[in-house]
Amino acid sequence: MINRFFLFLFILIFVSTAHAEYRTNIKSINTSAFSVPILLYHRFGFSVTDSMTITIDTFESHLKYLKSNGYKIIPLRQLVDFYIKKNKVPESHSVVIVVDDAHKSVFSHMLPVVKKYNIPVTLFVYPSAISNASYAMTWEQLRELKKTGLFDIQSHTYWHPNFNKEKKKMSPSDYNKFIDMQMKKSKDKLEKELGIYVDMLAWPFGIYNNELEAKAKQHGYIAAFTIERRHAKPYDNPMSLPRYLLNNSIKGKTFERLINNE
Numbered sequence: 001m002i003n004r005f006f007l008f009l010f011i012l013i014f015v016s017t018a019h020a021e022y023r024t025n026i027k028s029i030n031t032s033a034f035s036v037p038i039l040l041y042h043r044f045g046f047s048v049t050d051s052m053t054i055t056i057d058t059f060e061s062h063l064k065y066l067k068s069n070g071y072k073i074i075p076l077r078q079l080v081d082f083y084i085k086k087n088k089v090p091e092s093h094s095v096v097i098v099v100d101d102a103h104k105s106v107f108s109h110m111l112p113v114v115k116k117y118n119i120p121v122t123l124f125v126y127p128s129a130i131s132n133a134s135y136a137m138t139w140e141q142l143r144e145l146k147k148t149g150l151f152d153i154q155s156h157t158y159w160h161p162n163f164n165k166e167k168k169k170m171s172p173s174d175y176n177k178f179i180d181m182q183m184k185k186s187k188d189k190l191e192k193e194l195g196i197y198v199d200m201l202a203w204p205f206g207i208y209n210n211e212l213e214a215k216a217k218q219h220g221y222i223a224a225f226t227i228e229r230r231h232a233k234p235y236d237n238p239m240s241l242p243r244y245l246l247n248n249s250i251k252g253k254t255f256e257r258l259i260n261n262e
């Protein structure tokens, strides 16, 4: 009888220890989990002139909210390092700021605010527009941004094509060459003009698929970004990380809900 009692006690202790270990494992998985919103801007102005323009007041209200609620704006590179090097989990309350297209207002309107708040920004550029299109920045202005040490400049392909449309217009071999050109020429031009290293890519119009991902990897890109509206999570594919495309109506409570993933 006594032996049976000890056997029962032994089993009880064994089961509860195993369960405790299981609980600890669950806990360690939870602490390494994270959820980071990547905020995507395009143009800035003192008033709203189109759907892609965010006023300086709205932009500053975003930064003030983040600052006074314990959020930390981290460089996009720091988030990408987690996926590539698997060694640094972003702190909780991390947020990333990125800008696509290199419009002039990034230089004229956004830059002073970025300096004032001393925040890291990643800018995705399609080089064919630079020092060429009237709405775009010049190479000289991009060099100025780089000099601040706050801007990481990366690729948005060479001329921002809609890959779905181009595929329909071309033969398979022409389309193949076209993708190569968009990926390679952009990286080469940015690296040559700015003396930087380019290995991140923002998908034009958020369009991506397995074929494009494979090509991007082949051309040395280690991370790429869509416009899917959700937070980046640990198990995401680094070649299709989500970003929130913002407009000027996303402020106040709407902005808070977006940041807090509600």
Ligand SMILES: [Zn+2]
Binding pocket: 100, 101, 156, 160, 204, 205
């Ligand atoms: Zn774009």
